[in-house]
Amino acid sequence: MMPIPTRLRDGAILIDGEPRAVLAGEIHYFRLDRADWSDRIRAAAEAGLNAVASYIPWIWHELPDGTIDVTGDTRPERDLGAFVDLCAEHGLWFIARPGPFQMAELKNEGLPYRLRREHPEIHPVGWDGKPAPTRTVDYLAPAYLEEARRWFEAVLPPIAARQREHGGPVIAVQLDNEVGMLDWVSNTPTLTDGALEEFAEWSGGRFAGDIRGGAAGADDELALHHELSRFTRTRFARYLQTLEAWAREDGITSPLLINIHGTGGGRGLTYPIGVSQLAPAYRGRPGVTGGTDVYLGELTATNVADLYLVNAFTAAVHDEDQPLSALEFDAGNADYGEDLAFWTSPEATVLKSLLDLAQGARIVNYYLFAGGHNPRLEERVGDGDERIAFTGDRHGFAAPIGPEGERNATFDGVAESAEVVAGHADLFASGRQLTDDLVLGFVADHYLTEYTHPEAEARARQVRDRERFRGFGARQTLARALVLGGWSFRALDLQAAAGDDEDWSAGAPAGGRSGRDREAIVLATGRELGRGVQRFLAEHVRTGGRLVLVGELPSVEADGSSCTILAEALGVSDAGSVSEWSDAEGEYRPSVRAVGRLAKHGEYSVRVGVAQLFAGAGEPLLIEEGTGLPAGVRVDLPGGGIAVLIGADYPVHLGLWRDVLAEARLHPRLELGADGPGVVAVPVGGGAGAALVAINVAPHSVAVAPSFDGVPLTDQPVVLPSRGHRILTIPRNRTESPA
DSSP: OOOOOHHHHHEEEEETTTEEEEEEEEEEGGGGHHHHHHHHOOOOHHHOEEEEEEEOOHHHOOTTTSSSSSSSSOOGGGBHHHHHHHHHTOOOOOEEEEEEEOTTBGGGGGSSSHHHHHHHGGSOOOOGBBBBBSSSTTOOOHHHHHHHHHHHHHHHHHHHBBBBGGGEEEEEEEESSSSSHHHHHTTOOOOOOOHHHHHHHHHTTTTTTTOOOTTTTTTTTTHHHHHHHHHHHHHHHEEEHHOOOHHHHOOOOOEEEEEEOOOOBBBOOTTHHHHHHHHHHTOOOTEEEEEOOOOOOOSSSSTTHHHHHHHHHHHTTTTOOOOOOEEEOOOOOOTTTSSSOOOOOOHHHHHHHHHHTTTEEEEEEEEEEOOEEEOHHHHHHOOOOOOOOOOSSSSTTTBBTTTSSSSSSSHHHHHHHHHHHTHHHHHHOOOOEOOEEEEEOOOOOOOOOOOTTOOHHHHHHHHHHHHHTTOOGGGHHHHHHHHTTTOOOOEEHHHHHHHHOOOHHTTOOOOOOGGGSSEEEEEEESSSEEEEHHHHHHHHTTTTOEEEEEEOOOOOTSOOOBOOHHHHTTTTEEEEEEEEEEEEEEEEEOEEOGGGGGGGOOSSSSOOSSSEEEESSSSSEEEETTEEEEEEEEEOOTTTTEEEEBBOOOOHHHHHHHHHHHTTTTTOSSOOOOOSOEEEEEEEEEEETTEEEEEOOOOSOEEEEEEEEEEESSSSSSSEEOOOOEEEEEEEGOOOOOO
16 A cells, blocks of 8 residues: 555644654654664663654764764764664664754753854854853854755755655654743843844834843833844744754654753653744644653652643644644653652553653653663864863763663553553544533743843742742642543643734634633733733633633733723722731731632632732622731622632632632532542543543552442442542543533
């Protein structure tokens, strides 16, 4: 049969014309002797994986004289085609990651040293004209683009020749890697002369000239930072779309992948920064999709909601054809420093994999699957060890397969994940998450926090406020109340739905449905919320929609100007706020009590860290005891709309949060019937039937007696051991999500 090109369609990846769940293992051929390639590839197959992925480092394949060897003429380990062919011989697909950037602990971020030596102008300057402290580049510098084009012309043809449509194993190609990450973590926007000229033109002349001082202390300090971050999004999009065009010109017809950075310290709270930076680069572009970069270590009650929201926010900027993928998915024991300071269990890989796949990830790349050794550079650079990476001789100590080929316990976690997925292959290849009648609001501009001039005090305060309230809610109580409370939900890109920012939404259709015809919207926000989103939410409730707002009552835009469109639509006003504080003169510890419709939860007051107080319309639901003013209200609007405002970071008392959502006429389709918290369950439905994917992140066993749409899924309670999982069948007539 003639091979069929790999395609992205209906939220799936079609390989040989069929939806597939791809489980890949990252194996760096350039860190292995060629004689060891087969052993590591065979191990991936033994673990049950169906694909291999690898970076293809420019710094490895380019020689000191500038020539590029991808055929092994100078060293057998440079024969890229031979490694890809060997994957095919073992029955595995291949995902190519040719950069130009790679990271991967490679020196100079995987770029040849020659580039900076011959083109010093590609190294950007940032605030106050200071050189970037990382090995980033100005992605749009003409000299860099010219060199990157030459690299692609050398490396892409052997990849293109080995795509599925030509009988080879290549199913996807990643473009660059973690674009914008180095700029963010170093607080260094690209402010080269060329970029400043582009910014001046983009802003219509408003920000002309040298703005490297960040307008610190000026009236337009907030506006400058906000617009500079928005402009930088467009630069990243231009760069990645340039790479996309080159890939297509060089014969790549397979799906193109964009790796989104942002997890850190075992958490995903900052991950949406990457979505905010990169979504315009690929949103709605046929054959291109985004992928997560997930390093969470052990999955616990602390971070399980992080993973859930990472997936939900990423999917919110995809169209109906663009599936989720996880392009770097930590699978080892997390002992990255070989100091036994961190250790992740094999079970963590299973739990994270099942949650990712249940939420719609079609590609999971276990990174790193096999370690190896860093070869020496062809030219000396005088850095101590003269190798291509900064980890010394050995690399990948934490991987399931170590540098010398030894397997540790996490290999079993990868193998168990693959076994479970193989047993439910159709479900995870094409199944869709079955959701409740709610969406979690995603506001991308709340994550434009990557750049702050060191002396811009107003901007620093703005960033702190955004970080406190955005996305997950203050103290992440909203996120955990939803995820650990048995709710199943997607996210809604509110800025795209508002339809007033073409640079962000890249042609995505605005949300045209009336409020009564769409899901309830749940949103965590501080007092800053853009005019377009406020207008959209006001229209949503005016036309009969339901809104649950957690945090502060929006009152300003990103530039600090007043905007109370939503508050006016609700008839609610800001009565001030109280926060926890303590000094030599005294202290204040806010406490709230549930009242009115929530009075059954009000036997005791509950201490909180912050409480927004409300005046005007609305029936009180929470009262802040020190002031006697409402910190939670329900507002019923004339057109049948309902708004529930919760101004306190109320603890994760699951019963109270369940009743808060019930005030917006929200009731979950799934009733876990659990004897304690800790189980996260995702209902999934597809052509092959439906199932409930349940994982237990509690440090103890939890018994559940689940029912879905009122139908029990088991005759007797099911006990999920600590770190355990179950996949339970849902009757076939229960597979439709509400409109």
